[in-house]
Each structure stands twice: as structure tokens, then as C-alpha cells.
Amino acid sequence: MALDLFSPVKLGAIALKNRMVMAPLTRNRAVAGGLPQAMNVTYYEQRATAGLIISEATPISPMAHGYPALPGIYTDAQVAAWEKVTDAVHAKGGKIVMQLWHVGRISHPSLLPNEALPVAPSAIKPAGKAFTYQGLVDYITPRALVASELPAIVADYVLATKNALAAGFDGVEVHAANGYLLDQFLRDGSNQRTDNYGGSFENRSRLLLEVLLAVIAVAGAGRVGLRLSPVNPFNDMIDSQPQALFSHVVDAINPLNLAYLHVVEGGIHGGGIAAPFDFASLRQRCTSPYMANLSYDKARGNAAIASGHADAVAYGVPFIANPDLVERFKQDARLNQADPKSFYGGSELGYTDYPFLSA
Numbered sequence: 341m342a343l344d345l346f347s348p349v350k351l352g353a354i355a356l357k358n359r360m361v362m363a364p365l366t367r368n369r370a371v372a373g374g375l376p377q378a379m380n381v382t383y384y385e386q387r388a389t390a391g392l393i394i395s396e397a398t399p400i401s402p403m404a405h406g407y408p409a410l411p412g413i414y415t416d417a418q419v420a421a422w423e424k425v426t427d428a429v430h431a432k433g434g435k436i437v438m439q440l441w442h443v444g445r446i447s448h449p450s451l452l453p454n455e456a457l458p459v460a461p462s463a464i465k466p467a468g469k470a471f472t473y474q475g476l477v478d479y480i481t482p483r484a485l486v487a488s489e490l491p492a493i494v495a496d497y498v499l500a501t502k503n504a505l506a507a508g509f510d511g512v513e514v515h516a517a518n519g520y521l522l523d524q525f526l527r528d529g530s531n532q533r534t535d536n537y538g539g540s541f542e543n544r545s546r547l548l549l550e551v552l553l554a555v556i557a558v559a560g561a562g563r564v565g566l567r568l569s570p571v572n573p574f575n576d577m578i579d580s581q582p583q584a585l586f587s588h589v590v591d592a593i594n595p596l597n598l599a600y601l602h603v604v605e606g607g608i609h610g611g612g613i614a615a616p617f618d619f620a621s622l623r624q625r626c627t628s629p630y631m632a633n634l635s636y637d638k639a640r641g642n643a644a645i646a647s648g649h650a651d652a653v654a655y656g657v658p659f660i661a662n663p664d665l666v667e668r669f670k671q672d673a674r675l676n677q678a679d680p681k682s683f684y685g686g687s688e689l690g691y692t693d694y695p696f697l698s699a
């Protein structure tokens with residue numbers, strides 16, 4: 341029988357009951373101390389029929405924050421709070437991995453300890469505005485990290501991975517997409533370093549590889565995924581040779597036997613693409629399971645699975661508005677429409693109150 345979205349699959353060591361993945365979605369509804377709260381538990385529990393949930397991007401350290409009301413994964417209290425989420429998802433038969441996040445230059449001193457400058461591969465100010473507790477303000481020029489500071493950042497990923505496993509997550513996804521720190525190192529629009537973390541593809545991939553190896557040493561490769569977004573212009577990102585760069589990255593990670601490679605196949609938030617790109621060829625190079633994302637619906641998702649383009653498909657906005665998206669796809673039922681006004685921050689409204697089919 342042909343494979344489709346409802347066929348089980350194993351991504352590394354993680355067994356999924358179907359191939360519909362809830363994409364990572366920042367919702368800015370944590371409380372002081374970076375703690376997930378009761379409504380966050382309900383939200384994830386409601387979506388546990390997904391084959392896999394990828395958590396909202398979660399800062400690995402106080403310096404990794406870049407938006408208000410994010411939940412963290414670097415204190416014992418955060419571990420205890422997240423444990424309620426993983427327990428609820430597991431009790432409903434779901435699986436959940438945590439997306440590990442360092443925002444790099446996409447931040448603002450008002451969001452960082454002691455009003456620190458955001459850090460980045462190079463002191464290049466991104467175009468656009470930071471979301472702060474005081475509203476939207478221009479980004480400022482970040483401070484370029486010196487190479488001797490990078491081991492501490494790798495250590496933050498290690499601590500975050502230990503904490504995520506202690507909180508009961510089935511694995512972690514290293515966030516190297518969407519213009520945040522690891523993506524800032526990969527792409528030459530944001531990385532103009534002249535040391536061995538800049539210049540060649542190998543050098544620009546070095547921090548990512550160091551992070552992956554360190555995280556794998558904690559979790560095992562079968563519980564580590566990676567997210568990339570080769571031509572997503574979001575957060576003022578661009579690269580001069582994306583196809584060659586990301587071919588290099590995929591060749592470099594293939595020997596690691598990651599649980600999966602998760603690829604945003606274009607630009608998010610309707611932002612178009614930074615350059616033309618052949619995702620089929622990237623997929624063919626990749627020897628680990630491949631998770632596709634961006635604007636998939638049921639038909640395109642099934643086609644991607646049946647053709648072998650993807651082993652799993654991640655859905656973002658559809659899972660915001662449809663906690664029972666799997667059942668709705670099974671029944672070809674109508675989908676609830678998402679309300680973008682309640683995406684980032686707020687209450688249960690537009691968060692846990694989207695109706696189920698049965699309602």
C-alpha cells in the first residue's frame with residue numbers, strides 16, 4: 341500500500357504514529373522566569389494527535405532570548421514546568437521534541453541580562469524592528485562574538501539538551517533556520533568573519549557542527565533533529581550561494597545520522613524567497629529522514645510522502661487553528677481559519693479555544 345500522511349514512521353529513535361508534524365510555533369505565552377503555564381500544557385495536549393510535536397523555539401540561556409514571554413530551558417523551575425507539558429502529551433499518546441534556540445542578533449538589550457548587546461557572528465545590524473516589552477524598536481548593531489566565547493554557547497546547548505531530556509522530551513531539534521544565531525553563522529549576509537568560523541562553507545558550518553556533535557553526545561543522534569531554511573529572507577537574511585552552501589551543510593551532517601532534517605522550503609510569513617533553490621536536489625543528497633515544511637496542505641503533503649520527497653510533513657499555521665488537524669485531514673473536514681492577531685502573546689483566546697470537530 342502506498343505511504344501517506346497517516347502511515348507510521350520512525351525518525352531516528354522516535355516512533356511516530358503518523359507523518360503529520362506540528363511545526364515549531366512561538367506563541368509568547370510563558371510567565372515570569374520563562375515558565376510554561378497551565379494554558380501551555382492544554383495547548384500542547386490538545387495537539388497530541390500529531391505524529392510529532394516540535395515545541396515553540398525555546399531559549400537555551402538568558403542571552404538567547406529575543407522576544408517577550410518566551411519559555412526557557414536553562415533553570416530547574418523551567419524543567420519542572422515543561423515536564424507538565426511532556427507528561428500531558430505522552431498521556432495522550434503523542435511525541436514531543438524541544439526546539440533549541442539562540443536568537444543571536446535578533447534581540448534587544450531590554451530583553452537581555454544587564455541590558456547586554458545582542459551577540460552575532462559579525463557586527464551587522466539587521467534591518468527591521470525588535471519585538472520588546474515596550475513595543476517595536478529598531479534593531480541595534482550586535483556585538484561580534486570572539487571565537488573564545490563559542491565553547492560557552494556550545495555548553496549552553498548541552499545544558500539545554502540535558503534539561504530537555506530531564507523534562508521528558510523525546511528529543512531536541514537544533515534551530516538553525518529563520519535568521520537566528522546558527523543561521524547567522526551559516527549565511528554570508530550575516531557572517532563576514534575572517535577567523536575559522538567565517539569565509540568558507542566549512543568555516544561557516546563549524547559552529548553548527550560543534551553544536552550538533554555536542555548535543556548528540558548527550559541525546560544520541562537518533563533523538564536530534566536539525567532545522568534549516570536555505571532561502572528564507574526573514575530576519576534580513578541572504579546568502580550569495582545558497583545551493584552550494586546548503587549542499588555542503590547536508591553533506592557534512594549526513595555522517596551524523598540525525599533523527600531528521602527539517603527544511604523550510606522557502607520564505608515564512610509570506611516573505612517570498614531570497615534566491616531560487618532546488619529543494620528536490622537537497623532532499624536527494626540527504627541520507628537522514630527528511631521533514632518538509634511550508635504551505636503544505638493535505639494533498640501536497642500526501643504527494644510529498646508518496647513520491648518519497650518527504651518522510652514527514654510539518655504543518656504550522658494549520659495546527660494553530662486546528663488542534664485535531666490529523667482527524668480533519670482523515671475526514672476531509674473543513675479547517676478552522678487561524679487568527680493572526682492572537683499568534684504572539686495574549687490569553688487562551690486564539691490559543692486553546694479553536695474548536696475540535698466534535699464541538
Ligand SMILES: Cc1cc2nc3c(=O)[nH]c(=O)nc-3n(C[C@H](O)[C@H](O)[C@H](O)COP(=O)(O)O)c2cc1C
Nearest residue numbers: 363364365366396397608634635636655656657683
Ligand atoms: C506564529 C508563528 C510562530 C512561529 N514560530 C516559529 C518558531 O518558534 N520556530 C521556527 O523554527 N519557526 C517558527 N515559525 C515558522 C513555522 O514553523 C513554519 O515554518 C511556518 O508557519 C510555515 O509553515 P506553514 O505554512 O505550515 O504554516 C512560526 C510561524 C508562525 C506563524
